[in-house]
Amino acid sequence: MHSNIIDVAKKAGVSIATVSRVLNDSEKVKSETREKILAVIDELKYVPNPAARGLIMRRTEAIGLLLPDLHGEFFSEIIRGADEAVQAQSYHLIVSSSHNDSKEIEAALRFMRGRVDAIIVMSPQVDSEILLANLPKSVPVVLLNCRTSNPHFDTIMTDGYGGAREMTNYLLDLGHTRIAVLTGGENNIESQERLRGFRSALRERDITPNRSLEFAGNFTEVSGYETVREVLLLKDRPTAIFAFNDSMAIGAIKAIREEGLKIPSDISVCGFDDIPVAKFLSPSLTSVCVPIHDLGVMAVNRVFDRIKKRTKGASAHMFVSTTLSIRNSCKKINTMSNLEKEGNAA
């Protein structure tokens, strides 16, 4: 069907070695010979067979990207960043979603073996054992927001703890003390980190975290919506809702509005991640800014450092800090208790 290197060699009247040489411009080839071969390649529309090449070179020019889910803007931003970085090196991306299912992780990882030069795994949900058992030893691996501190792989973690702390402090500074949080599931490392940061900030201000204000969502808009409907039923309603990602915050806002309440005057809402759409919401959403796109870029660049042997030796653990994107969905309150506290503190 397709012409191969032999066809080219025959038509150009040279050996396949010479054709291969001009293909990879590895060694000197007389320029007239080169021209001739190039002309034939063009004429025959010859493209080297990547399987054959991959077989002998042990190089695929592809990077595997394994994500837990493909839902929402967060993951699309990761892909966008990774694709950008990968294209800059003339590499390509093999994307797969694991849906947090260990069988699917296994299948995806097996598929990638031999098909990619490196793997980027984002798997906040699955515990390390399953993951580690299936991670190939033969290619570089970068773990993105996984249950970390694994000595064998490079890891990148966003500072969920610090980000949540900072946001919580911000809310406390605004006078909120009854803050409900919407978490992302018990086994999710990112959710855990954020919860840890939240609680820690409260304790630092001598507020005992109230478990009954910690609601379990699953990082989707729907879960934010439904959970907040419950929250609003509480007799002692919180003055602020801290959703552990923006999708849940968006769902929360809808639920609050449906109840006829105003944001931020009746209740403050903030999110986490700062997905691109956050600043366009009304009110624009206050959120913890995670450089999502850059996370994809970083992971890819790290992986290239390994591939190109620019980085050797022990694995590195990078920590990506967050910033606060303060917008219009949170407001200062002056409750009685708040005034009292200020009085006490002053």
Place this chain on the structure above:
Amino acid sequence: MHSNIIDVAKKAGVSIATVSRVLNDSEKVKSETREKILAVIDELKYVPNPAARGLIMRRTEAIGLLLPDLHGEFFSEIIRGADEAVQAQSYHLIVSSSHNDSKEIEAALRFMRGRVDAIIVMSPQVDSEILLANLPKSVPVVLLNCRTSNPHFDTIMTDGYGGAREMTNYLLDLGHTRIAVLTGGENNIESQERLRGFRSALRERDITPNRSLEFAGNFTEVSGYETVREVLLLKDRPTAIFAFNDSMAIGAIKAIREEGLKIPSDISVCGFDDIPVAKFLSPSLTSVCVPIHDLGVMAVNRVFDRIKKRTKGASAHMFVSTTLSIRNSCKKINTMSNLEKEGNAA
């Protein structure tokens, strides 16, 4: 590094052919032999080399997905649908973004050659010539929302014309006659189709489309925002804004709110695509519902029909119709001219 089929054969005391047979359970192998080999495979953690397999089988178990962009929820939904369908067949997805650049399209397509068993291309921007010149003849291709009516390839088109017509009629029924549209760029086939539908609906009601109410955006939130800021400066302000995708509608809403206007009481806004977040906005966004996720699924299934030879012969051209998702961002108005018209019509 990795063990290969020869290692397995040696350790199991059989020939590589037998190992291959149990791997592909192609022919009968004595069950004790099979057990033995399976055990060795397990012990050696042997995984067949996909490059070698792909080389001889001419099959890669991967589908290429070429998108114009990876921005926003629209494309992430396409990827999600495609990945889902592909995983159902134990296939995998190679994703690439072309950024509407013909050089990048060329590069991506060249890369995919030999690496994928089929290609799905979404390229509403680039004209068919460049695309066709680079599309491989050797694997099935599905064109998704491309400048269509190409006899050589299967195509899937969403009914942008019909969707825009329907939405326009809806707006007209609500009494809007001064409707501004936010288009998605001149060379974009989807934008063109939607514009055609919009104009056609107007003409059917004897309204001459007013070019000065057609504003060029580029399908991003920012472009919606900035364009609508201009729109609001108009002395005879439109009563409705029809954004040709939801991202621009989101930007539009922000611009309108910043001007202190209320949606939908002061001005109606609607979008196109009905991305998942649309129903969670406030007010929830009226939009033309495109089954985005299903588009990805359909494209993949079509491609599998070709791969598995379930479908032969002439290429098919599928047309995906849209529906209206009527929510709360558009409102009936009763202007003077509107009342007059109703009087005339009755």
Place this chain on the structure above:
DNA sequence: CTTTGTAATGTAAAGGTTTACATTAAAAAT
């Protein structure tokens, strides 16, 4: 004119599979 050195090109092995065909072993038929 012969030898040496060098630039250009060619030869063949290797990479890891699948599979058509060949072989062997054992059971069934004669």
Place this chain on the structure above:
DNA sequence: ATTTTTAATGTAAACCTTTACATTACAAAG
């Protein structure tokens, strides 16, 4: 006991490259 049939397994070619090593041709040096 010999032949035929069948089931199980083995052999080797093919898939398409890259590259170490071999060869050739020719110019420079002796």
